[in-house]
Amino acid sequence: MSLSGITDEERKSDLARQLLPTSGALDTSVNAFFIHNGDRLILIDAGSAHFAGPSMGRLLDNIAAAGYKPEDVDTILLTHMHPDHIGGITNDKGEALFRNATVWAHKDDADFWLDNDLAATLAEDQRPFFSIAQDAAAPYIASDRFNTFVPGDDLIPGLVSIVEAPGHTPGHTAFMVTSAGEKMLFWGDISHLPSIQLPHPGATIELDVYPEMAIASRERVLAASAKEGYVIGAAHLPFPGIGRVRKDDTTGYAWVSVEYTALPALGN
Template sequence: MSKSLIKWTVGTLAFSMSAVSAQAELPSQQQEQAPGWFRMMVGEYEVTALYDGQTTIDTSLLKGMEQDEILRHLNTLFIDAESGMQTAVNAFLIHTGENLVLVDAGSAACFGPTLGQVESNLRASGYSPDEVDTVLMTHLHPDHVCGLADENGEAVYPQAELRASQADADFWLDEERAAAAPEGNQAFFEMAQNAVAPYQASGRFKPFTAGDEVLMGIVAHDTHGHTAGHTSFMLNSDDDAMLVWGDVVHSYGVQFADPTVAIEFDSDPEQAIRTRESVLESAVEDKHWIAGAHMPFPGIGHIVKEEEGYRWLPVEFGPIATDD
Protein backbone atom coordinates (compact mmCIF):
# COMPACT_ATOMS: atom_id res chain seq x y z
CA MET A 1 0.00 0.00 0.00
CA SER A 2 1.42 3.39 -0.94
CA LYS A 3 2.20 5.99 1.69
CA SER A 4 -0.36 8.39 0.19
CA LEU A 5 -3.07 5.73 0.39
CA ILE A 6 -2.15 4.99 3.99
CA LYS A 7 -2.40 8.68 4.86
CA TRP A 8 -5.80 8.95 3.13
CA THR A 9 -7.09 5.86 4.96
CA VAL A 10 -5.88 7.07 8.35
CA GLY A 11 -7.30 10.53 7.74
CA THR A 12 -10.67 9.18 6.69
CA LEU A 13 -10.76 6.91 9.75
CA ALA A 14 -9.89 9.79 12.05
CA PHE A 15 -12.63 11.97 10.50
CA SER A 16 -15.18 9.16 10.88
CA MET A 17 -14.23 8.61 14.54
CA SER A 18 -14.48 12.35 15.15
CA ALA A 19 -17.96 12.43 13.61
CA VAL A 20 -19.05 9.48 15.76
CA SER A 21 -17.63 11.19 18.84
CA ALA A 22 -19.44 14.43 18.01
CA GLN A 23 -22.67 12.52 17.48
CA ALA A 24 -22.24 10.74 20.82
CA GLU A 25 -21.89 14.12 22.55
CA LEU A 26 -25.15 15.53 21.18
CA PRO A 27 -26.98 17.16 24.12
CA SER A 28 -30.30 15.87 25.35
CA GLN A 29 -33.51 17.43 24.12
CA GLN A 30 -34.48 20.30 26.44
CA GLN A 31 -38.26 19.75 26.21
CA GLU A 32 -39.01 23.08 27.90
CA GLN A 33 -40.97 26.01 26.51
CA ALA A 34 -40.11 29.70 26.58
CA PRO A 35 -41.78 31.74 29.36
CA GLY A 36 -45.44 32.36 28.57
CA TRP A 37 -45.65 36.05 27.79
CA PHE A 38 -46.15 38.07 24.61
CA ARG A 39 -46.00 41.85 24.24
CA MET A 40 -47.45 44.37 21.78
CA MET A 41 -48.50 48.01 21.68
CA VAL A 42 -52.07 49.27 21.37
CA GLY A 43 -51.52 52.92 20.62
CA GLU A 44 -49.48 54.14 23.58
CA TYR A 45 -50.58 51.25 25.78
CA GLU A 46 -48.26 48.29 26.27
CA VAL A 47 -50.22 45.03 26.43
CA THR A 48 -48.56 41.85 27.70
CA ALA A 49 -50.39 38.55 27.32
CA LEU A 50 -49.70 36.19 30.24
CA TYR A 51 -50.17 32.44 29.86
CA ASP A 52 -51.77 30.75 32.86
CA GLY A 53 -51.66 27.32 31.23
CA GLN A 54 -54.07 24.99 29.49
CA THR A 55 -56.72 22.52 30.41
CA THR A 56 -58.77 19.94 28.52
CA ILE A 57 -62.55 20.10 28.49
CA ASP A 58 -64.97 17.57 27.10
CA THR A 59 -66.72 18.48 23.87
CA SER A 60 -70.02 17.39 25.44
CA LEU A 61 -69.94 20.69 27.39
CA LEU A 62 -70.70 22.51 24.14
CA LYS A 63 -74.46 22.87 23.63
CA GLY A 64 -76.47 23.42 20.46
CA MET A 65 -74.52 21.27 17.99
CA GLU A 66 -74.33 17.51 17.49
CA GLN A 67 -71.14 15.85 18.67
CA ASP A 68 -70.14 14.56 15.24
CA GLU A 69 -70.49 18.08 13.82
CA ILE A 70 -68.39 19.50 16.69
CA LEU A 71 -65.66 16.98 15.97
CA ARG A 72 -65.81 17.77 12.27
CA HIS A 73 -65.20 21.46 12.92
CA LEU A 74 -62.33 20.70 15.28
CA ASN A 75 -60.76 18.15 12.93
CA THR A 76 -60.77 20.75 10.15
CA LEU A 77 -58.38 22.75 12.35
CA PHE A 78 -56.27 19.64 13.11
CA ILE A 79 -57.67 19.53 16.66
CA ASP A 80 -58.01 15.92 17.77
CA ALA A 81 -60.75 16.28 20.36
CA GLU A 82 -61.76 12.64 20.83
CA SER A 83 -60.43 12.80 24.41
CA GLY A 84 -61.30 16.46 24.96
CA MET A 85 -60.30 19.82 23.50
CA GLN A 86 -57.40 21.84 24.80
CA THR A 87 -58.38 25.26 26.12
CA ALA A 88 -55.88 27.96 27.05
CA VAL A 89 -56.25 30.31 30.01
CA ASN A 90 -54.78 33.79 29.49
CA ALA A 91 -54.56 37.03 31.46
CA PHE A 92 -53.47 40.44 30.16
CA LEU A 93 -51.22 43.10 31.70
CA ILE A 94 -51.74 46.67 30.49
CA HIS A 95 -49.24 49.48 31.07
CA THR A 96 -51.04 52.73 30.24
CA GLY A 97 -48.17 55.01 31.18
CA GLU A 98 -50.04 55.94 34.36
CA ASN A 99 -51.29 52.59 35.61
CA LEU A 100 -50.19 48.95 35.55
CA VAL A 101 -53.40 46.98 35.13
CA LEU A 102 -53.94 43.22 35.23
CA VAL A 103 -57.08 41.85 33.59
CA ASP A 104 -57.92 38.53 35.30
CA ALA A 105 -55.53 36.64 37.55
CA GLY A 106 -55.63 33.03 36.40
CA SER A 107 -56.28 29.80 38.25
CA ALA A 108 -53.50 29.53 40.85
CA ALA A 109 -53.88 26.08 42.44
CA CYS A 110 -57.65 25.71 41.84
CA PHE A 111 -57.29 23.56 38.72
CA GLY A 112 -54.56 20.97 38.45
CA PRO A 113 -50.87 21.18 37.58
CA THR A 114 -51.18 22.50 34.00
CA LEU A 115 -52.53 25.89 35.16
CA GLY A 116 -51.55 28.58 37.64
CA GLN A 117 -48.69 30.34 35.82
CA VAL A 118 -49.87 33.96 35.60
CA GLU A 119 -47.75 35.24 38.47
CA SER A 120 -44.56 33.49 37.33
CA ASN A 121 -45.03 34.65 33.74
CA LEU A 122 -45.76 38.19 34.92
CA ARG A 123 -42.40 38.15 36.68
CA ALA A 124 -40.70 36.63 33.64
CA SER A 125 -42.10 39.48 31.54
CA GLY A 126 -40.20 42.04 33.62
CA TYR A 127 -42.79 43.15 36.17
CA SER A 128 -43.58 42.15 39.75
CA PRO A 129 -46.96 41.67 41.45
CA ASP A 130 -46.42 44.57 43.85
CA GLU A 131 -46.12 46.95 40.86
CA VAL A 132 -49.69 46.18 39.73
CA ASP A 133 -51.99 48.97 40.95
CA THR A 134 -55.30 47.74 39.49
CA VAL A 135 -56.79 44.29 38.85
CA LEU A 136 -59.86 44.18 36.62
CA MET A 137 -61.99 41.04 36.60
CA THR A 138 -64.00 39.98 33.58
CA HIS A 139 -65.96 37.75 35.96
CA LEU A 140 -65.47 35.75 39.14
CA HIS A 141 -65.16 32.18 37.88
CA PRO A 142 -62.26 30.33 39.57
CA ASP A 143 -60.02 30.07 36.49
CA HIS A 144 -59.95 33.88 36.45
CA VAL A 145 -60.12 34.76 40.13
CA CYS A 146 -58.16 32.16 42.13
CA GLY A 147 -54.81 33.75 41.24
CA LEU A 148 -55.71 36.80 43.31
CA ALA A 149 -54.72 35.11 46.59
CA ASP A 150 -51.90 32.78 47.59
CA GLU A 151 -52.09 29.52 49.54
CA ASN A 152 -52.13 31.49 52.82
CA GLY A 153 -55.06 33.62 51.75
CA GLU A 154 -52.88 36.72 51.26
CA ALA A 155 -53.22 39.10 48.33
CA VAL A 156 -50.84 38.26 45.48
CA TYR A 157 -51.15 41.89 44.32
CA PRO A 158 -50.73 43.75 47.64
CA GLN A 159 -50.84 47.29 46.20
CA ALA A 160 -53.70 46.75 43.77
CA GLU A 161 -57.29 47.89 43.88
CA LEU A 162 -59.51 44.99 42.81
CA ARG A 163 -62.47 45.80 40.56
CA ALA A 164 -65.27 43.52 39.39
CA SER A 165 -68.77 44.22 38.12
CA GLN A 166 -71.39 44.90 40.75
CA ALA A 167 -73.63 42.23 39.20
CA ASP A 168 -70.98 39.52 39.47
CA ALA A 169 -70.06 40.61 43.00
CA ASP A 170 -73.70 40.52 44.07
CA PHE A 171 -74.01 36.97 42.74
CA TRP A 172 -70.74 35.23 43.68
CA LEU A 173 -69.97 37.02 46.95
CA ASP A 174 -73.43 36.59 48.45
CA GLU A 175 -73.12 34.07 51.30
CA GLU A 176 -76.86 33.31 51.41
CA ARG A 177 -76.90 32.58 47.68
CA ALA A 178 -73.82 30.39 48.09
CA ALA A 179 -75.45 28.39 50.90
CA ALA A 180 -78.60 27.88 48.81
CA ALA A 181 -76.69 26.77 45.69
CA PRO A 182 -76.59 23.10 44.67
CA GLU A 183 -73.83 21.26 46.48
CA GLY A 184 -71.87 20.78 43.26
CA ASN A 185 -71.75 24.56 42.66
CA GLN A 186 -70.89 25.71 46.15
CA ALA A 187 -67.15 25.36 45.56
CA PHE A 188 -67.35 28.04 42.83
CA PHE A 189 -68.78 30.49 45.35
CA GLU A 190 -66.20 29.55 47.97
CA MET A 191 -63.26 29.98 45.62
CA ALA A 192 -64.48 33.41 44.49
CA GLN A 193 -65.10 34.57 48.04
CA ASN A 194 -61.71 33.36 49.30
CA ALA A 195 -59.89 35.04 46.42
CA VAL A 196 -61.58 38.41 46.89
CA ALA A 197 -61.46 38.34 50.72
CA PRO A 198 -57.98 39.90 51.30
CA TYR A 199 -58.87 42.85 49.05
CA GLN A 200 -62.18 43.38 50.83
CA ALA A 201 -60.44 43.19 54.21
CA SER A 202 -58.02 45.95 53.25
CA GLY A 203 -60.70 48.16 51.66
CA ARG A 204 -59.30 47.66 48.16
CA PHE A 205 -62.32 46.03 46.51
CA LYS A 206 -64.38 48.46 44.41
CA PRO A 207 -67.14 47.15 42.13
CA PHE A 208 -68.06 48.97 38.92
CA THR A 209 -71.09 49.05 36.65
CA ALA A 210 -71.23 48.52 32.89
CA GLY A 211 -70.28 51.63 30.97
CA ASP A 212 -67.89 52.94 33.62
CA GLU A 213 -64.52 54.23 32.49
CA VAL A 214 -62.65 52.24 35.11
CA LEU A 215 -59.36 53.94 34.24
CA MET A 216 -58.41 56.54 31.66
CA GLY A 217 -58.93 54.92 28.26
CA ILE A 218 -60.39 51.66 29.64
CA VAL A 219 -64.17 51.26 29.54
CA ALA A 220 -66.18 48.37 31.03
CA HIS A 221 -68.52 46.85 28.41
CA ASP A 222 -71.50 44.75 29.43
CA THR A 223 -71.05 41.27 27.94
CA HIS A 224 -73.20 39.35 30.42
CA GLY A 225 -74.66 35.94 29.74
CA HIS A 226 -71.70 33.76 30.63
CA THR A 227 -72.18 35.12 34.15
CA ALA A 228 -74.63 37.69 35.47
CA GLY A 229 -72.03 40.44 35.36
CA HIS A 230 -69.53 39.21 32.79
CA THR A 231 -67.62 42.24 31.50
CA SER A 232 -65.18 42.99 28.69
CA PHE A 233 -62.80 45.94 28.67
CA MET A 234 -62.26 48.24 25.69
CA LEU A 235 -58.86 49.92 25.52
CA ASN A 236 -58.57 53.04 23.40
CA SER A 237 -55.26 54.76 22.76
CA ASP A 238 -54.48 57.06 19.82
CA ASP A 239 -56.20 55.46 16.82
CA ASP A 240 -55.90 51.89 18.11
CA ALA A 241 -58.29 49.79 20.20
CA MET A 242 -58.51 46.36 21.83
CA LEU A 243 -61.40 44.55 23.49
CA VAL A 244 -60.30 42.19 26.28
CA TRP A 245 -63.34 39.96 26.16
CA GLY A 246 -63.02 37.33 28.88
CA ASP A 247 -65.17 34.26 28.14
CA VAL A 248 -67.11 35.35 25.07
CA VAL A 249 -65.61 32.35 23.23
CA HIS A 250 -64.38 29.08 24.79
CA SER A 251 -63.89 26.98 21.64
CA TYR A 252 -62.64 29.01 18.69
CA GLY A 253 -62.85 25.90 16.50
CA VAL A 254 -66.61 25.64 16.99
CA GLN A 255 -68.05 28.94 18.21
CA PHE A 256 -66.59 31.06 15.40
CA ALA A 257 -68.10 28.70 12.85
CA ASP A 258 -71.41 28.78 14.72
CA PRO A 259 -71.77 31.49 17.41
CA THR A 260 -75.08 29.96 18.54
CA VAL A 261 -73.20 27.12 20.26
CA ALA A 262 -73.20 27.70 24.03
CA ILE A 263 -71.22 26.02 26.80
CA GLU A 264 -72.34 24.32 29.99
CA PHE A 265 -70.75 27.05 32.15
CA ASP A 266 -72.98 29.82 30.74
CA SER A 267 -75.41 31.02 33.41
CA ASP A 268 -77.77 32.35 30.73
CA PRO A 269 -77.00 30.51 27.47
CA GLU A 270 -79.44 32.46 25.31
CA GLN A 271 -78.02 35.78 26.47
CA ALA A 272 -74.45 34.46 26.09
CA ILE A 273 -75.25 33.66 22.44
CA ARG A 274 -76.71 37.14 21.82
CA THR A 275 -73.65 38.69 23.42
CA ARG A 276 -71.25 36.61 21.33
CA GLU A 277 -73.05 37.44 18.08
CA SER A 278 -73.00 41.15 18.90
CA VAL A 279 -69.34 41.19 19.97
CA LEU A 280 -68.18 39.28 16.88
CA GLU A 281 -70.13 41.55 14.57
CA SER A 282 -68.68 44.66 16.23
CA ALA A 283 -65.14 43.28 16.05
CA VAL A 284 -65.50 42.80 12.30
CA GLU A 285 -67.07 46.21 11.71
CA ASP A 286 -64.68 48.20 13.91
CA LYS A 287 -61.58 46.11 13.14
CA HIS A 288 -60.31 46.43 16.70
CA TRP A 289 -58.01 43.92 18.35
CA ILE A 290 -59.46 41.10 20.48
CA ALA A 291 -57.75 39.61 23.53
CA GLY A 292 -59.48 36.43 24.68
CA ALA A 293 -59.01 34.50 27.91
CA HIS A 294 -59.55 31.14 26.22
CA MET A 295 -58.10 31.77 22.78
CA PRO A 296 -54.85 29.97 21.84
CA PHE A 297 -51.98 31.86 23.47
CA PRO A 298 -51.26 34.75 23.24
CA GLY A 299 -55.00 35.04 22.70
CA ILE A 300 -54.72 38.23 20.62
CA GLY A 301 -55.96 38.71 17.08
CA HIS A 302 -58.67 40.01 14.78
CA ILE A 303 -62.03 38.60 13.72
CA VAL A 304 -62.73 38.01 10.03
CA LYS A 305 -66.22 37.43 8.59
CA GLU A 306 -66.64 34.26 6.56
CA GLU A 307 -69.49 33.27 4.24
CA GLU A 308 -70.81 31.32 7.23
CA GLY A 309 -69.61 32.32 10.65
CA TYR A 310 -66.28 33.91 11.48
CA ARG A 311 -62.57 33.18 11.45
CA TRP A 312 -59.86 33.93 14.00
CA LEU A 313 -56.79 35.76 12.63
CA PRO A 314 -54.05 35.58 15.30
CA VAL A 315 -51.50 38.32 15.87
CA GLU A 316 -48.06 37.80 14.32
CA PHE A 317 -44.95 37.76 16.47
CA GLY A 318 -42.72 40.77 15.90
CA PRO A 319 -40.59 43.44 17.55
CA ILE A 320 -42.14 46.20 19.65
CA ALA A 321 -42.40 49.38 17.59
CA THR A 322 -41.04 52.40 19.46
CA ASP A 323 -40.41 56.05 18.67
CA ASP A 324 -36.73 55.78 19.62
Protein backbone atom coordinates in the same frame (compact mmCIF):
# COMPACT_ATOMS: atom_id res chain seq x y z
CA MET B 1 -67.01 20.44 28.72
CA SER B 2 -70.53 19.70 27.51
CA LEU B 3 -72.07 21.73 24.71
CA SER B 4 -75.61 22.73 23.78
CA GLY B 5 -76.98 24.43 20.69
CA ILE B 6 -74.92 22.40 18.23
CA THR B 7 -75.30 18.93 16.74
CA ASP B 8 -72.67 16.27 17.28
CA GLU B 9 -72.06 16.22 13.54
CA GLU B 10 -71.42 19.98 13.51
CA ARG B 11 -69.14 19.69 16.54
CA LYS B 12 -67.03 16.98 14.94
CA SER B 13 -66.86 18.87 11.65
CA ASP B 14 -65.69 22.04 13.40
CA LEU B 15 -62.98 20.17 15.30
CA ALA B 16 -61.79 18.22 12.26
CA ARG B 17 -61.52 21.45 10.26
CA GLN B 18 -59.03 22.70 12.87
CA LEU B 19 -57.16 19.35 12.90
CA LEU B 20 -58.29 18.71 16.46
CA PRO B 21 -59.42 15.37 17.93
CA THR B 22 -63.14 14.82 17.59
CA SER B 23 -63.43 12.88 20.84
CA GLY B 24 -62.00 13.26 24.31
CA ALA B 25 -60.94 16.37 26.18
CA LEU B 26 -59.63 19.51 24.50
CA ASP B 27 -56.83 21.67 25.85
CA THR B 28 -57.43 25.38 26.26
CA SER B 29 -55.29 28.37 27.11
CA VAL B 30 -55.94 30.54 30.16
CA ASN B 31 -54.58 34.00 29.39
CA ALA B 32 -54.19 37.14 31.47
CA PHE B 33 -53.09 40.53 30.17
CA PHE B 34 -51.00 43.49 31.28
CA ILE B 35 -51.63 47.10 30.26
CA HIS B 36 -48.86 49.58 31.00
CA ASN B 37 -49.43 53.10 29.71
CA GLY B 38 -46.57 54.72 31.58
CA ASP B 39 -48.72 55.76 34.53
CA ARG B 40 -50.82 52.69 35.30
CA LEU B 41 -50.02 49.00 35.43
CA ILE B 42 -53.28 47.13 34.97
CA LEU B 43 -53.89 43.39 35.06
CA ILE B 44 -56.92 42.06 33.21
CA ASP B 45 -57.89 38.74 34.80
CA ALA B 46 -55.46 36.71 36.86
CA GLY B 47 -55.82 33.06 35.89
CA SER B 48 -56.55 30.25 38.32
CA ALA B 49 -53.24 29.93 40.19
CA HIS B 50 -53.20 27.06 42.72
CA PHE B 51 -56.85 26.15 42.10
CA ALA B 52 -56.24 24.29 38.82
CA GLY B 53 -53.22 22.04 39.26
CA PRO B 54 -49.58 22.20 38.16
CA SER B 55 -50.18 23.25 34.55
CA MET B 56 -51.61 26.59 35.72
CA GLY B 57 -50.44 29.22 38.14
CA ARG B 58 -47.62 30.70 36.04
CA LEU B 59 -48.79 34.30 36.38
CA LEU B 60 -46.16 35.46 38.89
CA ASP B 61 -43.36 33.82 36.90
CA ASN B 62 -44.54 35.56 33.76
CA ILE B 63 -44.87 38.90 35.55
CA ALA B 64 -41.26 38.57 36.70
CA ALA B 65 -40.13 37.55 33.21
CA ALA B 66 -41.72 40.74 31.87
CA GLY B 67 -39.66 42.79 34.32
CA TYR B 68 -42.37 43.62 36.86
CA LYS B 69 -43.24 42.73 40.44
CA PRO B 70 -46.72 42.01 41.84
CA GLU B 71 -46.56 45.16 43.96
CA ASP B 72 -46.19 47.22 40.76
CA VAL B 73 -49.78 46.40 39.75
CA ASP B 74 -52.22 49.13 40.78
CA THR B 75 -55.46 47.85 39.20
CA ILE B 76 -56.96 44.43 38.51
CA LEU B 77 -59.96 44.28 36.19
CA LEU B 78 -61.98 41.06 36.28
CA THR B 79 -64.05 40.16 33.24
CA HIS B 80 -65.94 37.91 35.66
CA MET B 81 -65.42 35.98 38.87
CA HIS B 82 -64.97 32.39 37.71
CA PRO B 83 -61.98 30.61 39.33
CA ASP B 84 -59.78 30.81 36.21
CA HIS B 85 -60.08 34.61 36.25
CA ILE B 86 -60.15 35.58 39.93
CA GLY B 87 -58.21 32.66 41.45
CA GLY B 88 -54.80 34.15 40.72
CA ILE B 89 -55.21 37.25 42.89
CA THR B 90 -54.40 35.31 46.10
CA ASN B 91 -51.93 32.62 47.14
CA ASP B 92 -52.71 29.22 48.63
CA LYS B 93 -52.77 30.77 52.11
CA GLY B 94 -55.56 33.16 51.13
CA GLU B 95 -53.25 36.19 51.10
CA ALA B 96 -53.45 38.97 48.54
CA LEU B 97 -50.71 38.62 45.92
CA PHE B 98 -51.10 42.19 44.65
CA ARG B 99 -50.83 44.26 47.80
CA ASN B 100 -51.04 47.65 46.07
CA ALA B 101 -53.84 46.79 43.64
CA THR B 102 -57.53 47.57 43.72
CA VAL B 103 -59.72 44.83 42.26
CA TRP B 104 -62.73 45.74 40.13
CA ALA B 105 -65.65 43.48 39.16
CA HIS B 106 -69.11 44.09 37.77
CA LYS B 107 -71.63 44.61 40.57
CA ASP B 108 -73.93 41.91 39.18
CA ASP B 109 -71.08 39.40 39.29
CA ALA B 110 -70.02 40.36 42.79
CA ASP B 111 -73.60 40.22 44.06
CA PHE B 112 -73.98 36.74 42.57
CA TRP B 113 -70.69 35.04 43.48
CA LEU B 114 -70.37 36.58 46.95
CA ASP B 115 -73.90 35.53 47.96
CA ASN B 116 -73.63 32.75 50.56
CA ASP B 117 -77.39 32.24 50.65
CA LEU B 118 -77.48 31.59 46.90
CA ALA B 119 -74.53 29.20 47.08
CA ALA B 120 -76.32 27.16 49.74
CA THR B 121 -79.23 26.48 47.37
CA LEU B 122 -77.07 24.99 44.61
CA ALA B 123 -75.93 21.45 43.93
CA GLU B 124 -72.77 20.39 45.74
CA ASP B 125 -70.65 20.35 42.56
CA GLN B 126 -71.49 24.01 41.85
CA ARG B 127 -70.55 25.40 45.25
CA PRO B 128 -66.75 25.44 44.77
CA PHE B 129 -67.12 28.23 42.21
CA PHE B 130 -68.66 30.39 44.92
CA SER B 131 -66.16 29.48 47.63
CA ILE B 132 -63.17 30.11 45.35
CA ALA B 133 -64.50 33.52 44.33
CA GLN B 134 -65.22 34.43 47.93
CA ASP B 135 -61.83 33.23 49.21
CA ALA B 136 -59.99 35.10 46.46
CA ALA B 137 -61.87 38.34 47.02
CA ALA B 138 -61.73 38.18 50.84
CA PRO B 139 -58.34 39.85 51.53
CA TYR B 140 -59.13 42.66 49.11
CA ILE B 141 -62.56 43.21 50.65
CA ALA B 142 -60.98 43.23 54.12
CA SER B 143 -58.50 45.93 53.08
CA ASP B 144 -61.15 47.98 51.23
CA ARG B 145 -59.56 47.27 47.86
CA PHE B 146 -62.42 45.43 46.18
CA ASN B 147 -64.72 47.71 44.18
CA THR B 148 -67.60 47.17 41.79
CA PHE B 149 -68.66 48.98 38.65
CA VAL B 150 -71.95 49.25 36.79
CA PRO B 151 -72.72 50.01 33.14
CA GLY B 152 -72.09 53.66 32.37
CA ASP B 153 -69.22 54.04 34.83
CA ASP B 154 -66.13 55.70 33.38
CA LEU B 155 -63.83 52.99 34.67
CA ILE B 156 -60.40 54.40 33.82
CA PRO B 157 -61.05 57.67 31.98
CA GLY B 158 -59.35 57.93 28.63
CA LEU B 159 -57.99 54.40 28.78
CA VAL B 160 -60.47 51.63 29.72
CA SER B 161 -64.22 51.54 29.11
CA ILE B 162 -66.86 48.92 29.87
CA VAL B 163 -68.45 46.74 27.16
CA GLU B 164 -71.45 44.86 28.52
CA ALA B 165 -71.39 41.14 27.68
CA PRO B 166 -73.53 39.29 30.27
CA GLY B 167 -74.69 35.71 30.10
CA HIS B 168 -71.69 33.53 30.77
CA THR B 169 -72.00 35.02 34.24
CA PRO B 170 -74.47 37.68 35.39
CA GLY B 171 -71.95 40.50 35.12
CA HIS B 172 -69.54 39.16 32.51
CA THR B 173 -67.81 42.20 30.99
CA ALA B 174 -65.40 43.00 28.18
CA PHE B 175 -62.99 45.92 28.46
CA MET B 176 -62.16 48.28 25.61
CA VAL B 177 -58.72 49.84 25.87
CA THR B 178 -58.07 52.94 23.77
CA SER B 179 -54.56 54.28 23.28
CA ALA B 180 -53.06 56.53 20.60
CA GLY B 181 -56.26 56.21 18.58
CA GLU B 182 -56.12 52.39 18.56
CA LYS B 183 -58.61 50.07 20.23
CA MET B 184 -58.10 46.64 21.78
CA LEU B 185 -60.98 44.62 23.21
CA PHE B 186 -60.33 42.22 26.08
CA TRP B 187 -63.37 40.01 25.80
CA GLY B 188 -63.00 37.51 28.65
CA ASP B 189 -65.02 34.36 27.96
CA ILE B 190 -66.93 35.39 24.87
CA SER B 191 -65.51 32.15 23.47
CA HIS B 192 -64.25 29.11 25.39
CA LEU B 193 -63.91 26.74 22.46
CA PRO B 194 -62.98 28.90 19.46
CA SER B 195 -62.90 25.97 17.07
CA ILE B 196 -66.62 25.54 17.78
CA GLN B 197 -68.06 28.80 19.12
CA LEU B 198 -66.65 31.05 16.41
CA PRO B 199 -68.13 29.11 13.47
CA HIS B 200 -71.20 28.37 15.62
CA PRO B 201 -71.82 31.32 18.00
CA GLY B 202 -75.03 29.67 19.19
CA ALA B 203 -73.13 26.88 20.93
CA THR B 204 -73.11 27.20 24.72
CA ILE B 205 -71.30 25.39 27.53
CA GLU B 206 -72.62 24.09 30.84
CA LEU B 207 -70.81 26.87 32.73
CA ASP B 208 -72.95 29.58 31.13
CA VAL B 209 -75.24 30.91 33.86
CA TYR B 210 -77.68 32.40 31.33
CA PRO B 211 -77.08 30.59 28.01
CA GLU B 212 -79.41 32.62 25.79
CA MET B 213 -77.95 35.86 27.10
CA ALA B 214 -74.44 34.47 26.51
CA ILE B 215 -75.33 33.73 22.88
CA ALA B 216 -76.66 37.26 22.36
CA SER B 217 -73.51 38.77 23.87
CA ARG B 218 -71.24 36.55 21.79
CA GLU B 219 -73.05 37.37 18.55
CA ARG B 220 -72.99 41.10 19.32
CA VAL B 221 -69.30 41.19 20.29
CA LEU B 222 -68.19 39.03 17.37
CA ALA B 223 -70.12 41.14 14.87
CA ALA B 224 -68.68 44.39 16.21
CA SER B 225 -65.16 42.97 16.40
CA ALA B 226 -65.24 41.75 12.80
CA LYS B 227 -66.79 44.96 11.48
CA GLU B 228 -64.44 47.32 13.33
CA GLY B 229 -61.31 45.17 13.09
CA TYR B 230 -60.57 45.33 16.80
CA VAL B 231 -57.46 43.67 18.11
CA ILE B 232 -58.73 41.12 20.63
CA GLY B 233 -57.26 39.86 23.88
CA ALA B 234 -59.03 36.57 24.59
CA ALA B 235 -58.83 34.47 27.73
CA HIS B 236 -59.24 31.11 26.03
CA LEU B 237 -57.83 31.49 22.53
CA PRO B 238 -54.45 29.81 21.92
CA PHE B 239 -51.65 31.60 23.77
CA PRO B 240 -51.09 34.52 23.80
CA GLY B 241 -54.74 34.98 22.84
CA ILE B 242 -54.17 38.07 20.72
CA GLY B 243 -55.66 38.42 17.25
CA ARG B 244 -58.69 39.51 15.28
CA VAL B 245 -61.89 37.90 14.09
CA ARG B 246 -63.23 37.94 10.55
CA LYS B 247 -66.58 36.96 9.15
CA ASP B 248 -66.38 33.47 7.72
CA ASP B 249 -68.10 32.28 4.56
CA THR B 250 -70.65 30.51 6.76
CA THR B 251 -72.87 32.03 9.43
CA GLY B 252 -69.94 32.27 11.82
CA TYR B 253 -66.48 33.75 12.32
CA ALA B 254 -62.82 32.77 12.21
CA TRP B 255 -59.84 33.72 14.36
CA VAL B 256 -56.78 35.38 12.84
CA SER B 257 -53.76 35.41 15.16
CA VAL B 258 -51.55 38.47 15.20
CA GLU B 259 -48.17 38.30 13.48
CA TYR B 260 -45.08 38.74 15.64
CA THR B 261 -41.71 40.09 14.55
CA ALA B 262 -38.46 40.46 16.45
CA LEU B 263 -37.85 43.89 17.95
CA PRO B 264 -34.65 45.61 16.84
CA ALA B 265 -31.89 45.59 19.43
CA LEU B 266 -31.81 48.67 21.62
CA GLY B 267 -29.53 51.30 20.20
CA ASN B 268 -29.70 50.01 16.63
